[in-house]
Amino acid sequence: MNAQSAPEQSAPERSGAKPNRILLPFTNQAISRRAFEAAIRLAHAEGSTIVPAFLARVPRNLPIESPLPAACAIGMPLLEAIEQRATAEGIPVDSRVSRGRTYRDALERLLEQEHFDRVIVSATDSPRQGLSQEDLGWLLGQVAAEVLILRPAPDDTRRITATGVHGHF
Amino acid sequence: MAAGVGKTYRMLLEGQAEKEAGRDVVVGLLETHGRVETQRIAEGLEILPRREIDYRGTLLEEMDLPGILRRAPDLCLIDELAHTNAPGLEHVKRYEDVEDVLAAGIDVLSTLNVQHLESLNDQVAELSGIRVRETIPDALLGHADDIVVVDLTPEELLERLRAGKVYPVERIDAALNNFFKIENLSALREVALRQVAEEVGQRRFAATTNVGSREETIASEAPRAVAERLLALVEPNPGAYRLVRRAWRSAQRLGTDLDLLWVRPPGTLSAEQENSLTALRQLASLLGARLIVEESDERARTIAAVAKRQRTTYILMGRARPPRGPARLRTPLPQQLMVLLPGVDVRIVADRAQRPTEEQE
Numbered sequence: 087m088n089a090q091s092a093p094e095q096s097a098p099e100r101s102g103a104k105p106n107r108i109l110l111p112f113t114n115q116a117i118s119r120r121a122f123e124a125a126i127r128l129a130h131a132e133g134s135t136i137v138p139a140f141l142a143r144v145p146r147n148l149p150i151e152s153p154l155p156a157a158c159a160i161g162m163p164l165l166e167a168i169e170q171r172a173t174a175e176g177i178p179v180d181s182r183v184s185r186g187r188t189y190r191d192a193l194e195r196l197l198e199q200e201h202f203d204r205v206i207v208s209a210t211d212s213p214r215q216g217l218s219q220e221d222l223g224w225l226l227g228q229v230a231a232e233v234l235i236l237r238p239a240p241d242d243t244r245r246i247t248a249t250g251v252h253g254h255f
Numbered sequence: 256m257a258a259g260v261g262k263t264y265r266m267l268l269e270g271q272a273e274k275e276a277g278r279d280v281v282v283g284l285l286e287t288h289g290r291v292e293t294q295r296i297a298e299g300l301e302i303l304p305r306r307e308i309d310y311r312g313t314l315l316e317e318m319d320l321p322g323i324l325r326r327a328p329d330l331c332l333i334d335e336l337a338h339t340n341a342p343g344l345e346h347v348k349r350y351e352d353v354e355d356v357l358a359a360g361i362d363v364l365s366t367l368n369v370q371h372l373e374s375l376n377d378q379v380a381e382l383s384g385i386r387v388r389e390t391i392p393d394a395l396l397g398h399a400d401d402i403v404v405v406d407l408t409p410e411e412l413l414e415r416l417r418a419g420k421v422y423p424v425e426r427i428d429a430a431l432n433n434f435f436k437i438e439n440l441s442a443l444r445e446v447a448l449r450q451v452a453e454e455v456g457q458r459r460f461a462a463t464t465n466v467g468s469r470e471e472t473i474a475s476e477a478p479r480a481v482a483e484r485l486l487a488l489v490e491p492n493p494g495a496y497r498l499v500r501r502a503w504r505s506a507q508r509l510g511t512d513l514d515l516l517w518v519r520p521p522g523t524l525s526a527e528q529e530n531s532l533t534a535l536r537q538l539a540s541l542l543g544a545r546l547i548v549e550e551s552d553e554r555a556r557t558i559a560a561v562a563k564r565q566r567t568t569y570i571l572m573g574r575a576r577p578p579r580g581p582a583r584l585r586t587p588l589p590q591q592l593m594v595l596l597p598g599v600d601v602r603i604v605a606d607r608a609q610r611p612t613e614e615q616e
Contacts, residue, residue, distance in 0.1 A: 153543030162500045180493035183541050
């Protein structure tokens with residue numbers, strides 16, 4: 087993918103309005119490229135800011151405020167990879183991390199703290215990866231933002247991983 | 256490091272060596288877990304009998320603290336330092352018994368798994384998913400004259416387990432499916448080796464002395480001179496997270512602590528800044544970094560004061576926007592810091608996303 091120079095001023099900046107914020111939560115070592123590309127397209131069209139958010143699960147036997155160096159070793163390089171790709175596309179990025187007892191709990195805590203205009207998640211066939219079907223149902227029913235859930239598709243194997251930034255950040 | 260690596264065996268070997276050297280050695284408490292090798296190496300050592308405690312109709316066997324104090328040997332071997340005693344004894348924990356033994360002038364050799372250290376318990380639980388309830392305060396280890404790490408590669412330990420040298424045959428499958436996984440053992444080994452490295456480093460600091468010849472003084476200051484501590488200069492804005500991640504990665508590689516500093520100009524924060532500050536706090540807490548917020552107009556001087564206080568050796572900062580107007584005449588912050596903090600490295604973190612691609616080059 088070629089790097090493009092950032093647009094001089096996005097539409098909301100020109101009009102003085104606050105840019106929309108698109109939340110892109112992820113839980114694993116990779117994020118669906120379809121979800122990422124959907125977020126990029128929307129952000130381009132609306133002049134939005136992408137907010138990639140690493141959701142970390144804190145084991146029940148640890149205090150909720152515990153540092154999680156092992157989880158961070160997975161999440162931080164991927165945040166970096168997403169940020170680098172989005173910035174190269176000229177999209178502003180404002181990343182986040184959130185902890186919870188479950189991924190849904192972590193997402194809920196983040197949504198309670200901040201306002202997001204859109205949430206983009208990719209549904210998955212694998213129950214072990216990321217947000218479950220129940221979580222997605224909860225997201226659709228309870229969250230005061232436009233929720234975009236991408237159906238599982240054959241090209242979901244195309245993922246953005248942290249491989250490209252290993253040792254470089 | 257973990258059960259089965261040979262801690263008790265090593266303790267008994269040391270005890271035998273001390274006995275051969277002429278010291279009066281007894282075994283205050285021995286847990287062989289039925290391991291033949293361990294039982295064999297204990298032969299020839301005086302083993303004090305345990306005392307029986309009746310707890311709600313169940314007979315429990317515990318170490319006989321009054322018996323050890325009466326016997327008053329030169330050296331006492333006491334296995335499983337983190338053990339919790341049966342209710343009704345002199346102390347709740349065995350390490351408290353050991354403190355009594357030491358106070359009576361008796362030397363003690365004891366054993367401990369790394370996950371039993373209080374400060375490492377959370378870390379090990381996160382890495383392995385298994386939390387132990389029996390812990391000892393780290394300070395106790397600090398009082399030890401010597402620490403010996405019994406190290407074994409995870410592969411060797413698993414081999415010992417499969418060969419029935421750690422647990423009886425009927426417990427092997429359960430052990431392999433629970434705690435004795437290669438990733439758990441690798442994590443424990445890493446934690447144990449790091450802990451010892453830190454311990455050795457601290458002892459070298461403690462040995463530092465300001466007396467003696469100039470050469471001795473310089474030599475004793477060497478460990479302090481190479482210990483790193485990182486300070487990342489942040490502001491509550493989206494660009495800060497990238498800097499924090501990079502600083503954290505550097506701190507991980509150097510095996511050192513990370514401080515984050517925001518020199519906040521006096522005045523109230525905008526809602527956007529409040530949000531960013533909350534996010535920054537979350538990130539710092541997740542990474543185990545310390546976020547320091549200082550309110551001041553004098554950025555360079557405040558940074559220098561904090562860096563001196565925290566004994567910072569390495570400052571990381573983002574690239575500042577090009578100054579405009581009269582600000583162009585001011586000395587840039589990195590240069591100011593180099594003057595105020597001689598001997599401290601200053602690193603300006605670039606935005607990797609702005610590197611030109613091969614095609615652009």
